[in-house]
Amino acid sequence: MLRVHSKDMTTTTTTTTTNQQDVPEALVGLLPSYWAHIPLLVAQIHDLHVINGFHCLPGSCIPVSRCCLVGCIVAYERKFSGSSFVLDDGTGLMDCIYWEDDQFRDALPALADESSETSLGVGIMVKVMGRLEGTLETGVSKREIRVSWCQPIHVGSHRRAAPFSLDTESRHVLKVAQHTHSSVQEVLEALGTHLQQQIVEQQDFPSADDTISAWRLFGVHCQCPSSYIKTDLLYCSCIATPESTDVKFCFRMKLLELLLNLADRDSLFYFQYRQLLEHQHHFDGIANHSNFNYLLLRTIGALRTDGIIALVDEDSDTYLLITYPTVLKPYVELLSSQSWEDSVIRSALQKNSPEFLRNVPKGKMQLVRRMLQEEIKKQQE
Numbered sequence: 001m002l003r004v005h006s007k008d009m010t011t012t013t014t015t016t017t018t019n020q021q022d023v024p025e026a027l028v029g030l031l032p033s034y035w036a037h038i039p040l041l042v043a044q045i046h047d048l049h050v051i052n053g054f055h056c057l058p059g060s061c062i063p064v065s066r067c068c069l070v071g072c073i074v075a076y077e078r079k080f081s082g083s084s085f086v087l088d089d090g091t092g093l094m095d096c097i098y099w100e101d102d103q104f105r106d107a108l109p110a111l112a113d114e115s116s117e118t119s120l121g122v123g124i125m126v127k128v129m130g131r132l133e134g135t136l137e138t139g140v141s142k143r144e145i146r147v148s149w150c151q152p153i154h155v156g157s158h159r160r161a162a163p164f165s166l167d168t169e170s171r172h173v174l175k176v177a178q179h180t181h182s183s184v185q186e187v188l189e190a191l192g193t194h195l196q197q198q199i200v201e202q203q204d205f206p207s208a209d210d211t212i213s214a215w216r217l218f219g220v221h222c223q224c225p226s227s228y229i230k231t232d233l234l235y236c237s238c239i240a241t242p243e244s245t246d247v248k249f250c251f252r253m254k255l256l257e258l259l260l261n262l263a264d265r266d267s268l269f270y271f272q273y274r275q276l277l278e279h280q281h282h283f284d285g286i287a288n289h290s291n292f293n294y295l296l297l298r299t300i301g302a303l304r305t306d307g308i309i310a311l312v313d314e315d316s317d318t319y320l321l322i323t324y325p326t327v328l329k330p331y332v333e334l335l336s337s338q339s340w341e342d343s344v345i346r347s348a349l350q351k352n353s354p355e356f357l358r359n360v361p362k363g364k365m366q367l368v369r370r371m372l373q374e375e376i377k378k379q380q381e
Contacts, residue, residue: 043091090176310356
């Protein structure tokens with residue numbers, strides 16, 4: 001007999017004495033609830049009452065012998081005679097015994113080898129159907145599930161379309177949330193004093209108006225005001241590479257200001273290093289003549305590292321300014337296009353992204369996709 005013995009994992013429930021009407025033993029076998037796999041939560045299983053040896057739903061004498069659970073495997077043990085695991089569905093833990101004994105008289109030999117895709121393991125979300133078992137020991141009922149059918153909901157990166165819908169896991173989480181009746185104060189106390197204080201004082205949390213989740217790129221602490229630099233370049237000092245010669249990023253922001261003023265918002269903007277030397281007066285009060293060239297070189301290097309500019313021609317020292325409207329947006333639109341005419345270019349870009357986008361953070365590209373989705377949604381409204 002295969003069983004996972006764990007003091008930390010074993011869950012017990014105190015059996016309560018009820019004055020409910022006794023279960024009619026002669027009619028138990030005729031009740032549909034006794035033979036059906038009733039969808040239950042682990043917490044609901046622990047709340048079942050034992051009347052005349054039958055597990056019954058709370059507040060009634062309706063017997064339950066089989067159930068259906070959805071949860072995540074948090075402990076797993078495999079042996080020759082079968083397997084056992086501990087299932088966590090968000091409301092509690094349940095011991096499950098699977099293929100405990102395949103020598104019983106009704107067992108049939110497998111007609112195909114076991115698929116590796118259906119193998120169980122820790123972290124896999126599964127749907128389980130089985131028989132409810134429980135033993136009474138000193139007033140405590142230890143319940144477990146003798147599994148007759150178990151199927152992973154997610155298998156690696158592959159999502160099964162049947163017999164589960166795409167929102168099986170989401171609907172289960174909502175069901176758990178509806179079952180758990182907790183006050184706001186109880187939830188805050190469970191988070192700890194540090195997070196509780198942040199929530200009460202509304203600190204370090206993104207704005208509810210941030211429908212594109214820009215905080216994922218800029219961070220929850222970002223308080224930089226909206227400007228052309230932030231909207232066109234998706235850039236601010238919060239995510240800028242530090243530079244010891246420009247600690248407060250004054251020179252860098254002034255340079256980006258200059259580049260955006262020189263650029264045409266509707267077309268690609270290329271510039272050369274010597275062009276910037278002609279605009280030294282733009283940096284009056286920030287950099288003097290003696291250290292201007294040094295600051296400019298260091299800042300250009302930092303902007304290349306951050307994916308704001310890209311060197312496209314080393315011989316002529318030509319750079320491309322990577323803005324949202326002229327570079328990032330058209331690139332993501334091309335990748336998302338379903339047009340047959342763009343299929344060749346799209347296939348090439350999917351295999352090898354352009355060199356000038358090599359340093360653009362992945363989080364920024366994800367933000368661009370969310371911005372495009374938001375634009376499409378507004379156009380459809």
